[in-house]
Amino acid sequence: MKTKIAFGLLMGLLLLPTMLFADIVYQGKRVQEWPEEARPTFNNQSAGKPSFLLARTPVTQNKSHYAAPKGKIYSLTLLVDFSDQKAPVSVADVEEWLNKEGFNRDGCNGSVRDYYLEVSNGQLDLTNEVFGWYRAKHPKSWYENLQGYTGSDSLMKEVFNYFDPLVDFSRYDNDKDGTTEAINIVYAGAGETWGQGLWPHSGWSNERRDGVKLTHHQMTDMPGKFSIYVFVHESGHMIFGWPDLYWYGDYCTMGNRAHDLNPVAINDFFRADQGWIPFVDVTTNDVSLETTKPGEVCYRYKNPARPDKEGLVWSYVRNTGRNKVLKGSGLLMQHYDFSIEGNSASDKLGLRIVRANHTEPSLNGDKDQWPNPGSTADAFFKSGTYPEFSDETYPAITWYSGAKTGLKITDIGTPGETLTFCIGGNCPAQESSSSQGIASSSSSAPKPESSSAVEIKIEKIAFDVTLPIDDNYAYVTLDLKGDDVAKVLGLQKSEIADKIKFYGVEPDGSLNSRTTGEGTGHWFDKDGKIVVWNPNGNSIVYSNVDLSTMTTRIGHMPNKVKAGDSFVVQQAIVYESKQITFEITVTVQQKTTRISNIRSSKRGNPGNLIFNALGKPVGKRTELGELPDLPKGIYVEIAK
Known part of the structure; x- marks a missing residue:
């Protein structure tokens, strides 16, 4: 009887679209992480990330492991519905869902744009331009019933063909490297079967339009009620190349689907890799009393034998704001190894949580990649329960080679507005009153x-x-x-x-x-x-x-x-x-006008200046008020 109940519960989970992982699909197959040849890239030569030694001296700029776009990123969203599943919302509704400041329909905590502005500390402004709705050639059921992801591939090509005359795809090659960064297909109705048909995923194609390759795209469902988790998660795959974090838990939106309306923040290791917060590099010789705020910095201790591949990172995570759903607060430690592709087996993970209560999946043979491990208060290091980390207190936490880490963190405080801890042990007593840690050293410098x-x-x-x-x-x-x-x-x-x-x-x-x-x-x-x-x-x-x-x-x-x-x-x-x-x-100049349709904006006031979407002048209206010869795209007109 118990076996039947367990099987029934499992089948119920598999059939419940809102509770399962979305996928990365490469050449028709599900993968945990983009293979090397298909990883997203971004040509951002000025996007160096600040990294500090404990003395707060800037060190050499770090190259991001994942694609690291900065500033305004234009993303294209194409809407499609079906004869058996008509559009449940308007184009204007979708534009607000993706872009509007403070969007709160159906309980959402902000728009997709709000989410990335918040977790990036304002450094990434993901702005979606929306076109649609297009009525697909076949009913939704036709695409859903095709084998594997052939249905989504068929719909993707169909959608690209339809919108090609209306859209300048090269506009969404933000770094001008010949490849677009963010092409989204949002379809009417809910995803139905995991790993088949139109199930939400980040995909790959060989399509080429307007002189650029449309390699990475993502597909998200629109059942009629708004939520932002799926779009945020799939954008993480598509734009940055982040993997699915199986066996990881609720501690990142790339891990479990902890909350649809208020997705958990991107983990601080990925945030620091992007340059959204600084890394603070630690060595075995350091002794320092630290004070840090939630999500302010990410401390990094590299494996001396493999400094470019493996290390331990930790930061202060507090269960407020985006992380409200988490069941605890304190120092959250992670173990990374870039030589491991994704999280495909519980005993060897590219990124895993080092849980304060010793129960890593890699130690107990946990075969359940979802919904466990979820989140637990005992995952966090903090005063009273788990106030220190060292090779002696955590002998099972080693480098993947089996060697000891050599890291020692003691005197971990009580979570509050800030959290204190000692690196190296035996921090001088006077530092507790004089040391301000990164929180104050990054604020105001004297003349x-x-x-x-x-x-x-x-x-x-x-x-x-x-x-x-x-x-x-x-x-x-x-x-x-x-x-x-x-x-x-x-x-x-x-x-x-x-x-x-x-x-x-x-x-x-x-x-x-x-x-x-x-x-x-x-x-x-x-x-x-x-x-x-x-x-x-x-x-x-x-x-x-x-x-x-x-x-x-x-x-x-x-x-x-x-x-x-x-x-x-x-x-x-x-x-x-x-x-x-x-x-x-x-x-500030005079009022501007947004030009999104060149044909309908042919006539205007003579002499008005025309700028492209990047703020660069591209000409002005003629004496007859006509626009200069411009390719299709979006422009800004400024009154003379």
Whole structure:
């Protein structure tokens, strides 16, 4: 009788679409991780990630293991319904579901765009452009009943063919490497059978349109009620190349499906690999009392024998916000090994949770990859229950070679607004009152002259920028006169990025080492004070500097400026005894108009300026008010 009940429960789970994993499908077969030749890539030369030693000294920029796009990423979403499953929502509804700030239909905690802005600390703005609905050639049941994923492949080609005359697919090659990053197909109705038909998945194709390859795409169902987990999860496969984290638990959206409406955050290891938060590298010689906030940094201890492949990482995870569904808080430790492709067997995982209560699947032979291990309070290290980690207290936690790790963490505190712990053991008592850890060291830096007897010579370079009003974070690129800056500093232009220190400058002239924008960038309020990104707060203007090219991208928060507004923001670079401050006066232009259909916008006011979606000028209207000759795409028109 028990066997029958267990079997019945299992079959019930297999038939319940909202409770199972979506898939990665490559050449018609399910895989746990993209194979090497099919991994998503992103050509982002300026996307270096800050990494620190415990002394907080920046070290060599790290190359991401996974694709690491930054800034505004345009994604295409194509809608399709069927004769036996008609569209349950409108195109406008889908646009809000994917893009609207604060989207809350059916209980969703924000839109898909909100999710990625939040987990990336504002560094990734995934913006979907939606087309549809297209009525498929066959009923939905026809595609669902084909073997394996042949039904989804057939629908994918059909959808691409239909929308080809209407869409410029090259627009979604964000890094201009000849391959699109984000093509989504959303179909009416629910997924039916796991591993067959139209079951939600991230897929691969050999399609080529508008001069670009459409290799990676994803397919998501739209049953009529909104939720964001599936779209967020499949985007993780498609855009970044993250694997399915089987035997991992609820601690990441790439793991279990813990919550459809408020998906768990991306784990801090993946976030640090993207550069969304810093890595703090630890060695066996370090002794340091640390204080950290939830999701602020990711500590990394590399296997000395295989430093490029294997290591332990940990961070403070608290069950609030995106992680509200988790059953505990504290230090969450993970063991990674890049030589293992995905999580395909419980005893050897590419990324696993090192549970404080010793019950890793790799230790107990757990054969259940879902829904266990779920989450548990005993997975977290914290005061009172599991206050330390070492080879002595956790002899079963070794490198995959069987060698001891050599890592020691003691005196782990009680979870609260911050969490303290000691690296190396025997932290000096005086550090407990004086050490502020990464939380304060990354906030506000003093003026260089206050910490050095050397007189700092300050030079100021002033710039004026005219910024169009835009509802999509469009930017204007400003040349920071890198050649002139290099001469003043006594450097080669190519040396600037590696040798200088970069700061934001507060209105009183003090230097702030905390970056709040994308990469080496800042958000500012109306008075030029440095603030964090917050659509509902006081962040108004951003300046994201690329030190490798000595340019910066200037833009504004949507719906926060009006024509004629003016702001002054300042950033600075310091090298030895020299400081160069960039003072940028930003003036907002007249009202803009979005052009999404060139045919219907042929006539307008003569002389109006036309910009592409990246904020670059592409021409102006003729004396007769006609548009210049433009390829299909989306443009912004600014009144003369």
